Structures are given as C-alpha cells and as structure tokens.
Amino acid sequence: AAQGILRRQALRESAARTYARALPVVPVRARGMTVEGADGRRYLDCLSGAGALALGHHHPVVLDAIRAVLDAEAPLQVLDLATPVKDAFTDELFATLPPGLAARARVQFCGPAGTDAVEAALKLVRTATGRDGVLAFSGAYHGMTAGALAASGGAPSSGPSGVTRLPFPYDYRCPFEVGGKHGAELSARWTEKLLDDPKGGAVDPAGMILEPVQGEGGVIPAPDGWLRRMRDITAARSIPLIADEVQTGVGRTGAFWAVGHSGVVPDVMVLSKAIGGGLPLAVVVYHEDLDVWPPGAHAGTFRGNQLAMAAGAATLAHVRENNLAERAATVGARMLDRLRQFATGRRWIGDVRGRGLMIGLELVDPEAGPAGEAGNATPARAAALPADPGLAAAVQQECLRRGLIVELGGRHGAVIRLLPPLTITDEQTEAVLDRLTDGLDAAIR
Numbered sequence: 001a002a003q004g005i006l007r008r009q010a011l012r013e014s015a016a017r018t019y020a021r022a023l024p025v026v027p028v029r030a031r032g033m034t035v036e037g038a039d040g041r042r043y044l045d046c047l048s049g050a051g052a053l054a055l056g057h058h059h060p061v062v063l064d065a066i067r068a069v070l071d072a073e074a075p076l077q078v079l080d081l082a083t084p085v086k087d088a089f090t091d092e093l094f095a096t097l098p099p100g101l102a103a104r105a106r107v108q109f110c111g112p113a114g115t116d117a118v119e120a121a122l123k124l125v126r127t128a129t130g131r132d133g134v135l136a137f138s139g140a141y142h143g144m145t146a147g148a149l150a151a152s153g154g155a156p157s158s159g160p161s162g163v164t165r166l167p168f169p170y171d172y173r174c175p176f177e178v179g180g181k182h183g184a185e186l187s188a189r190w191t192e193k194l195l196d197d198p199k200g201g202a203v204d205p206a207g208m209i210l211e212p213v214q215g216e217g218g219v220i221p222a223p224d225g226w227l228r229r230m231r232d233i234t235a236a237r238s239i240p241l242i243a244d245e246v247q248t249g250v251g252r253t254g255a256f257w258a259v260g261h262s263g264v265v266p267d268v269m270v271l272s273k274a275i276g277g278g279l280p281l282a283v284v285v286y287h288e289d290l291d292v293w294p295p296g297a298h299a300g301t302f303r304g305n306q307l308a309m310a311a312g313a314a315t316l317a318h319v320r321e322n323n324l325a326e327r328a329a330t331v332g333a334r335m336l337d338r339l340r341q342f343a344t345g346r347r348w349i350g351d352v353r354g355r356g357l358m359i360g361l362e363l364v365d366p367e368a369g370p371a372g373e374a375g376n377a378t379p380a381r382a383a384a385l386p387a388d389p390g391l392a393a394a395v396q397q398e399c400l401r402r403g404l405i406v407e408l409g410g411r412h413g414a415v416i417r418l419l420p421p422l423t424i425t426d427e428q429t430e431a432v433l434d435r436l437t438d439g440l441d442a443a444i445r
C-alpha cells in the first residue's frame with residue numbers, strides 16, 4: 001500500500017514537493033515523537049512538522065482542547081469575530097509575551113501560515129512609518145509569499161524589492177558574511193554605516209526583520225550581544241524591529257521566546273508553527289503605537305480557526321506551566337555536548353551548533369581544502385571547509401534506515417537539523433543520539 005501511495009504521489013503531485021522525495025515515509029499513526037509508517041516501521045520524529053509540534057503528536061492536552069471545541073458545537077471558523085476560544089488563546093498568548101511588550105501589545109490574527117503573518121508585519125510597519133524599505137539578513141528565511149520571499153535570501157545586497165540585505169553574524173562560514181570573533185560587531189557597524197550614510201537615501205527602512213536563531217538558513221543562533229546592538233541601532237533611528245519567532249518560539253530555544261535570552265523587546269513579533277498546537281495559526285503581535293492601520297486594512301478568511309486557537313492555547317499553557325523551555329535548554333545542551341564530543345576528530349563534521357532543541361550539524365568535505373577567497377580570509381573563513389550537501393543527504397538516508405527522521409537545511413543544504421518535540425524523554429534523547437551518530441558514521445564509509 002505504501003509503495004502504491006508513493007508511486008501515485010510521484011505521478012500526481014507537483015515537482016516542487018520536497019520532504020516527500022527525501023523521506024519516503026507514509027505516516028499513518030503518530031504519538032509523542034513516534035511516527036508509524038504504512039509499512040509498520042516506526043521512526044523517532046525530529047522534524048516535528050517543521051517545528052509545529054512542540055508537544056509532539058497527539059499530546060493529550062491538545063486532543064482534549066480540540067475535543068472540547070467539537071463537543072461544545074462551537075463554530076470552527078469565525079473570521080475575526082470574538083469568541084471564548086479566541087479570548088482564552090489571547091489570554092495565554094499575552095501571558096507569555098516579553099514583559100516590555102505584554103502590557104501594551106496588540107495582536108492581529110493572520111492566517112493560516114507563518115508567511116501570511118510575515119506579510120502582515122511588513123505591511124504594518126510600512127503603514128505605521130510611511131516608509132517602504134525593509135532591512136533583512138543574509139541566509140534568512142521568512143516564507144514563500146512575495147514579500148516574505150524578498151526578505152529571505154543569500155548574500156548581502158540591495159534588491160529591487162525595497163529589501164536591503166545585511167550580513168548575518170554566521171561565525172562558522174562567511175563567504176559574503178561577517179564571521180569570526182568580531183563578526184557580530186562588524187555586522188552592527190556595517191548596519192550603522194549603511195543607515196547613516198548621507199548618500200544612502202535609497203535605504204529608508206520601514207522596519208528590520210530578523211530571526212533570533214536562523215532555522216532554514218542552517219540553525220545559526222544570533223549572539224545575544226548582536227541582538228541587543230540591533231535593538232539599539234533600530235531604536236535610535238525609530239525603525240521598528242520585527243522578530244520572526246515562527247520557528248524559535250514556544251520554548252524551542254530554551255526561553256519561551258528566543259528574544260528572551262538577550263532581553264531584547266522587539267516592536268513586532270511574528271508567530272506561527274507551534275502557537276497553533278500543530279494546526280494552522282499565525283499572528284502578529286506588536287506595540288500598540290504601531291496600531292494605526294484602519295479597519296479592514298488586513299483581512300483574510302481563515303483568521304478564525306477555532307480548533308487551532310484551542311490547540312494553541314493548550315500548548316502555550318502546557319509549555320509555560322511545565323517549564324518546557326527550561327527542559328529544552330537542558331536536553332539541548334546535553335545533545336550539543338555529546339554531538340561535539342562525537343565531532344572531535346571527525347573533520348567532515350565542520351560545526352555543531354544550536355540553542356535549546358534547535359540543533360544543527362554542518363557537514364563539510366575535508367578533501368576539498370579550505371573554502372573562501374584567498375587574501376580575504378578572516379580566521380573563521382580560513383577554517384571553514386566547503387559544505388557537503390551530498391554527505392548531508394546520505395546522512396539523512398542512513399538516519400531514516402535507523403528509524404530517525406531528520407531535516408536538512410542551511411545555505412548549501414549541508415546542515416542536518418534536529419527539531420525534536422520539547423516533550424522528548426531522556427531515553428528518546430539517547431536513542432536519537434545513538435541513531436544519529438550511527439547514521440553519520442555509516443554515511444561517510
């Protein structure tokens with residue numbers, strides 16, 4: 001049956017499908033972090049719906065919340081009408097916000113995906129400031145709709161879309177970026193210089209958008225000091241700072257919101273994935289001073305998904321009440337520790353990095369010699385070997401063979417990414433590490 005489904009999918013679905021190619025699993029049942037395929041095989045799931053399933057599959061508190069909506073015969077879709085379910089979700093959401101924002105926050109329900117909320121955030125700051133430009137970072141990922149896509153991307157450049165790309169502090173690999181010990185400071189100075197250049201009239205930013213930990217870009221945590229510098233730089237110039245916490249939110253990085261590590265309070269937060277408890281939900285939260293758009297300025301049919309709000313409220317409450325952010329920090333540190341030990345002496349594991357339960361291993365080709373342009377090499381550049389996406393793909397397959405689902409990412413597709421649920425047990429943690437390290441060694445042979 002599984003083979004038939006895969007064959008028909010390959011014939012009928014878009015050539016743009018991705019996961020289905022690398023992960024020929026036909027999931028039929030799932031609970032916690034275990035997924036069972038149609039062929040009866042069981043996998044430990046470190047993809048977690050690309051981070052949407054903070055509590056894993058079918059967590060009882062999420063199921064109960066969904067059942068309660070159904071049992072009450074509450075309407076499932078309500079546009080932006082007020083409901084008890086939305087009221088409860090908003091209560092929970094506001095209870096988790098950074099203290100500097102919570103008291104004066106507004107929420108705009110968008111929908112249903114992260115990329116929709118990114119569009120809303122960009123539109124909001126453009127409306128509020130009357131300016132058009134957007135400051136974004138190399139390697140960023142914000143989504144697949146036009147505005148979000150324009151703010152995503154590669155090397156620093158000034159694009160045609162009003163987006164100016166700045167260098168993200170990527171300490172390990174930086175062909176066009178700033179890295180090394182002083183990377184964060186160089187990035188900050190670059191940004192200041194650009195904004196204060198009297199000839200830089202083309203840069204008239206309505207806002208700056210950043211990920212506190214770049215996810216799709218290769219699991220790259222922004223240094224806390226760098227985030228604070230960006231906050232200072234934008235605040236001094238009245239440029240709203242947008243934190244895209246679509247992937248980093250809800251405890252994932254070891255703080256409820258990743259901006260919490262640095263104490264930075266953004267003007268705008270873009271939230272999706274885990275806030276819907278696995279169902280589609282996306283919101284923009286922002287300072288009330290920005291709330292100057294008129295009624296109807298941002299609309300959408302699927303802003304009122306009550307099942308998602310109920311599942312999301314239950315998820316937010318469970319993560320908060322059970323301190324799962326702290327648990328993510330502890331388990332993540334344990335995983336990083338063991339993976340770093342494992343990487344010692346294995347030159348093809350170029351870098352092991354992450355924050356909380358957002359972990360990445362960048363695979364490189366030691367045979368190919370150092371990457372980067374001669375004469376333009378910082379110490380970090382000199383150290384970085386060329387990325388090896390082929391090896392990363394092989395590791396993913398070896399992991400799958402061992403019953404472990406992992407995701408790939410990074411600028412070159414050479415980063416193995418782990419996004420296990422925050423509910424991962426100690427036993428599961430060890431099993432993930434065993435299967436992953438076995439898979440890594442098997443792929444290199």
Ligand code: PMP
Binds near residue numbers: 141
């Ligand atoms: N922002 C970030 C940081 C993301 O990681 C993603 C999705 N990976 C998005 C935005 C887009 O979310 P969606 O896929 O739900 O549109």
